[in-house]
Amino acid sequence: MIINLKIVGDDMKQIKNSRQRDMILQALKLSCTHPTADELYQTIKLQDAHISLATIYRNLNLMDELGIIRKIPMGSAPDRYDPNAKKHAHISCRNCGKVCDLELSSIDAVEKELMTLTDFCAITYDVVFTGLCAQCQKNQKKES
Amino acid sequence: MIINLKIVGDDMKQIKNSRQRDMILQALKLSCTHPTADELYQTIKLQDAHISLATIYRNLNLMDELGIIRKIPMGSAPDRYDPNAKKHAHISCRNCGKVCDLELSSIDAVEKELMTLTDFCAITYDVVFTGLCAQCQKNQKKES
DNA sequence: TTATATGCAAATGGTTTGCAAACAA
């Protein structure tokens, strides 16, 4: 791991390796569904029956702060996590909850416009679109 | 109020007027801070000491579903509410929590790009940028 | 008269935290 220091208040905190953190990062990297903390917990429990959900949360939060992974806030649904820390948007299905990655080149223009409109600085964003995925569209047609 | 029907499952639900709902909508319209449910509760309690927080939540959710107001999901912080139901983005200060409205014309292009990239339909979005507001930037300089 | 809305209190559920023991460096 490249980053091994975390700034807490005025001083640095050393980050030590941990078997659990490695497992969590590996499981997240192998996933392709932007899993929730609990979904990761269920998966990892198969390898290590004694791991705690609190450990999952602590490490996901830590790695999010360090910029190794990204937390995707999902409104009222549980947060999801993305092994790809590169800035990108997401779209989630309001019916089945599935989350897909979006590479939107036009979003750069939005960031630029934003700069001219506001006196905020150090701007980041979480863009989560919501819609109905192709699969759920089909299913809805069948039902009616 | 224009809309007075709500679709629940297969049938319509009549919406009845209520003194409480009127108070909540009025308080929200008079606000300019995108208040949380609890902030509205504190304000409205001054007029009606017996109003319940559950009533605030029920009515805010109802009016959000009816498109009269908008709920702004704030990630880990409590949801905020906006009397302006027109589609627009927000930026919030990561330090003091303040939320400001943003009219971003360039966001239309993002929606268009999105249409060409995905097979999702019925797309809505909640765009919440996060940054440091001018006031908090000043305060941070003073401290250091 | 009948369905909808309310107030209250209790439940929910994702997430965080306190603490003593385990572990990394």
Added chain:
DNA sequence: TTGTTTGCAAACCATTTGCATATAA
């Protein structure tokens, strides 16, 4: 040795829900 991480259980807290009562139409 020293500070960080873990597992467990309990706490947290925004939000929702069950239920009897009040209210709108």
